[in-house]
Amino acid sequence: MKSKYFLIFLMVLAIFANCKRVMVPPAIDLKTLEPVGMITFKCNVPGNLAEYVTQKFIEQSTKDQKLVKFVQLGKEENLLKEIEQQTLDINAIKTIADKYKVKSIVSGEIEISDIHPKINVVPGLWYVGAQADVSATLIVRLIDGADGYTIWSKSARAKRTVGHVSFMSKGHFSFDAEDPENAYGPLAEELIKKVTKDFRVTYHW
Numbered sequence: 410m411k412s413k414y415f416l417i418f419l420m421v422l423a424i425f426a427n428c429k430r431v432m433v434p435p436a437i438d439l440k441t442l443e444p445v446g447m448i449t450f451k452c453n454v455p456g457n458l459a460e461y462v463t464q465k466f467i468e469q470s471t472k473d474q475k476l477v478k479f480v481q482l483g484k485e486e487n488l489l490k491e492i493e494q495q496t497l498d499i500n501a502i503k504t505i506a507d508k509y510k511v512k513s514i515v516s517g518e519i520e521i522s523d524i525h526p527k528i529n530v531v532p533g534l535w536y537v538g539a540q541a542d543v544s545a546t547l548i549v550r551l552i553d554g555a556d557g558y559t560i561w562s563k564s565a566r567a568k569r570t571v572g573h574v575s576f577m578s579k580g581h582f583s584f585d586a587e588d589p590e591n592a593y594g595p596l597a598e599e600l601i602k603k604v605t606k607d608f609r610v611t612y613h614w
Contacts, residue, residue, distance in 0.1 A: 425439075435474060437551070437561055438605040444478040446554065447487050453519040456575075456584035459519055462547065462597045469605040471484035473485070480511050487515070499557030506554025513560065517549035519600075521584075523568075526576055541574040541582070545602040563604030568595040 420519065439445060447467060452459035455478065471477050479489035482488055482505065485497055494501040502514055523544040552559040571593050573586030 410470070430612050433611045435609055435611075439470065439474050439477040439608060441514040442551070444480050444511045445551075446480050446482045446505065446509055446514040448482050448488065448514060448516040450516075450549075451485060452521065453582075454521045454582050454584055457586065457589060458584040458593055458597075460538070461589040462519060462598075462600065465580075465597045465601045466517075466605065469601045470608045471566070472605075473610040474608060480509055482509060482511075482514075485516065486556050502552050502554060502557040511554055513554050513579040514552045515549065516552065517547060520546040521582075522546070524574075524582055526574060526582075528535060539574050539576060540570055542568070542570050542597070543574075544568045546594055547604055549604050559561055561607065563607065565600045567596055567599040567603075569599065570595050 447463065450459045450463045450466070467479050471479070488505055489495065489497065489501060490502045492501060494504065497516060504511070506514060521541075521543055525542040527540045528541070544566060544570075546566045548564045549562065550559050552558065553560050556602075569586070573584070573588075573592040574583065575583040584593070589597075
């Protein structure tokens with residue numbers, strides 16, 4: 410009986426040995442779209458979560474596509490003030506692309522919902538630093554700087570426990586950690602890996 414299982418094991422090994430892992434290049438070649446302007450993601454809660462996820466997006470997008478030029482453009486509201494526009498429409502995109510000499514622009518937003526804080530309330534304090542279970546949705550667009558049309562878009566959703574959540578007055582929350590990697594790392598990693606799949610190498614058997 411043992412010899413029978415051993416033969417089956419050898420057959421399985423032989424099958425895998427004859428299978429070659431094929432590398433599939435990224436679906437989106439960022440080199441053809443550089444320099445890429447990166448607008449800091451917007452977020453519906455205050456704090457440094459948006460800046461942290463923005464930086465992680467750049468890191469993951471260039472993980473398999475080395476030396477792609479990204480130009481960090483800052484926050485959308487500041488960009489719009491500079492070019493005297495109200496919204497990030499086609500004209501605004503074309504103006505920003507021309508001003509900063511970028512070929513394409515990335516913009517996106519993080520929507521935080523279903524916040525369930527884990528708080529030990531201390532009398533006399535107006536806010537308490539705590540953990541919370543949150544649901545987050547990240548929506549990202551890659552836009553052609555020449556005509557303002559969307560080239561690519563992707564969204565992802567994740568639910569995680571995050572740290573350093575401040576419960577403010579009137580039910581408001583703030584995500585502002587000195588160590589974002591520790592506080593938001595798992596949440597950001599899950600969201601970013603999902604939305605940057607088209608920028609990374611994959612393997613098929």
